[in-house]
Amino acid sequence: xxxxQDSKRFEHTLGVEYTxxxxxxxxxxxxxxxxxxxxxxxxxxxxxxxxxxxxxxxNKIPITAVEKKNPFLLHAKVGAHLAYKEYGIRNPDILNAxxxxxxxxxNMSTLEKIVFVADYIEPGRIHAPNLAEIRKxxxxxxxxxxxxxxxxxxxxxxxxxxxxDPMTEETWNCYNK
Numbered sequence: 001x002x003x004x005q006d007s008k009r010f011e012h013t014l015g016v017e018y019t020x021x022x023x024x025x026x027x028x029x030x031x032x033x034x035x036x037x038x039x040x041x042x043x044x045x046x047x048x049x050x051x052x053x054x055x056x057x058x059n060k061i062p063i064t065a066v067e068k069k070n071p072f073l074l075h076a077k078v079g080a081h082l083a084y085k086e087y088g089i090r091n092p093d094i095l096n097a098x099x100x101x102x103x104x105x106x107n108m109s110t111l112e113k114i115v116f117v118a119d120y121i122e123p124g125r126i127h128a129p130n131l132a133e134i135r136k137x138x139x140x141x142x143x144x145x146x147x148x149x150x151x152x153x154x155x156x157x158x159x160x161x162x163x164x165d166p167m168t169e170e171t172w173n174c175y176n177k
Contacts, residue, residue: 015122
């Protein structure tokens with residue numbers, strides 16, 4: 001990852017790997033799987049929008065209307081594809097964790113939740129709402145941390161006029177009970 005990411009993105013990646021490993025230990029999940037998913041979660045982040053769109057088209061990866069309008073959102077789907085094709089990852093749980101780390105999805109595995117939360121709370125992140133509270137919550141109740149992140153993300157996108165990916169809404173509806 002150090003070779004394909006800029007230094008700031010690589011620092012974030014290491015933070016996600018570290019945080020995912022810590023959460024995996026807390027929630028009795030495979031630590032190595034969490035580290036691998038954390039390291040690869042943004043492997044397509046530094047690609048251009050055109051390259052991500054091209055990879056999706058070439059490999060028949062579905063693109064939603066929101067993703068077509070905001071191709072940077074495709075980095076999770078393309079990242080899962082690259083993890084499989086370029087990095088030899090065959091574990092479906094790791095691939096799903098990479099694929100769902102930005103929007104979440106219904107019925108997420110523990111590893112998927114860990115990578116989703118780790119991406120938000122990693123030590124280098126400083127500009128997210130309620131970060132200190134969510135960092136503590138993540139080690140007490142992973143599902144509550146997930147719901148809080150989804151709520152804050154949806155609130156931010158709605159307040160800023162940003163496009164909301166339907167999968168984020170679906171995930172929110174699934175876990176906000």
